[in-house]
Amino acid sequence: MQSIQNEAMDTQADTLYLQIADSMAGLIRTGTLTRGERIPSVRMLAQQHGVSQSTVVQAYRTLEDARLIEARPRSGYFVAARPVRLPEPDTSRPPVGSVAVGVSAMAAQMLAMAHDPAYTSFGAACPAADLFPEERVRRALSRATQRHRHTLCQYPTGHGDESLRRAIARHALRMGCSFDAEQITVTNSCLESITLCLRAVTQPGDVVALESPTYYGFLHILENLGLRALEIPTHPRTGLSLDALQFALDTQPIKAVLCVPTLSNPIGSSMPPAERKRLAQMLGARGVPLIEDVLYNDLCEEDDKRRAVKAYDTQGVVMVCGSFSKTIAPGLRLGWVEAGRWTEHLRQIKAATSGSQAAVLERAMADLLTQPGIEAGYRQLRNTVAARVDEARGLIAQHFPKGTRVTDPAGGFILWVELPSQIDSLALFHAGMAERICFAPGTMFSATDRFRHCLRLGMGGKWGTAERQALRRLGQLATAMA
Ligand SMILES: Cc1ncc(COP(=O)(O)O)c(C=O)c1O
CATH class of the missing domain: 3.90.1150.10 (Aspartate Aminotransferase, domain 1)
Incomplete structure (x- = not known):
């Protein structure tokens, strides 16, 4: 826990209270102690370490100064729920008209550096390799290669391995979606799923509404498909402004809405359940398709915000796109889409574009998704x-x-x-x-x-x-x- 040591006592050698603060901070930073969890009382920790209570009090003060823990009157010490309270940005205010898109060059330059080990990088929106279950992935891959080696020298056909599609359908239950595994199409990424959805419901020149700010990967796709972007005001906590979207739907020829209702990138907003329902109803009433990106749902700390907009979709206007790039293994390049009434059209486009994925990879992912520790x-x-x-x-x-x-x-x-x-x-x-x-x-x-x-x-x-x-x-x- 270098930073606390540096900041609290630049020049002094480690002392006992700092060692205790270090070990507690380590437990917090590795997630062993989680936000809002009670930590041991001063008396208990003093007994555990065989030190005086004042030493522990000093350690806890250091942790409080670092905003890692907080004292609650008459209740004890807790891992700080929201350690730092800085003001959040306001709702964005994009212009009301749609525009053609051109962002690729800047993104390509940034991405090249984001993955260059010579840089200290905050550029990529992905966990580091050591946060993924690499050993599990490796074992699942070697099992799949052993058991399904006959697939290695055959062209894969169809819309994805059946066991994977079933595993995805089970996975989607946690988002409140009951999918028929037959209707799920396996893709090579969430971005491919989104591209296919957009191609299924738009033509070049059409207007697509999206969050503002939005993930540059979406802008990149729009640019390549010749689609126009209509940026909708977005609140950093609650997401798309539905009043603004309603106005846009009334005044602009919107052909699709593309949205990340849970932990949108980059603003991190997660729509409250009532807003999700209203969004599904608003688009259902107009028959405007929603392309819902659920890539980050498993990373959301609040259960009710992991529930997809699709769970409220009574009119069949929501297409759901996901992948395992942020939680299991970005290197396997596997994603999925449930495109409802557009499924057949989408599959035709996919067949003519990228065909099917490698069967061994799909088997390995099915294995990983059905393991008990997931x-x-x-x-x-x-x-x-x-x-x-x-x-x-x-x-x-x-x-x-x-x-x-x-x-x-x-x-x-x-x-x-x-x-x-x-x-x-x-x-x-x-x-x-x-x-x-x-x-x-x-x-x-x-x-x-x-x-x-x-x-x-x-x-x-x-x-x-x-x-x-x-x-x-x-x-x-x-x-x-x-
Ligand atoms: C919102 C969002 N969707 C999709 C992707 C890309 O996912 P995949 O690697 O599965 O294409 C990203 C990657 O950062 C993202 O932030």
């Missing part, structure tokens, strides 16, 4: 990244310029930072690059060149002394630009 694995991942996000919010509060706002997502590993308006995040991006620090500048998340003073920080990657120092440094660089 839920515990999601919980562990949620806790680990929550602890990092909390710590990063603390560092941002301490080191970024006055007036900075930051999101407080209900899970996941993405933070959206709004700097004071005079700071250009592209200039900060270049200053960061010069020191080999990478993040995603805000303009990547808009088709209308908005969010110049914002940045996205992916906190799921490597996390250690270098990353903490890089985050402090970004704050210093931004402060110098304020």
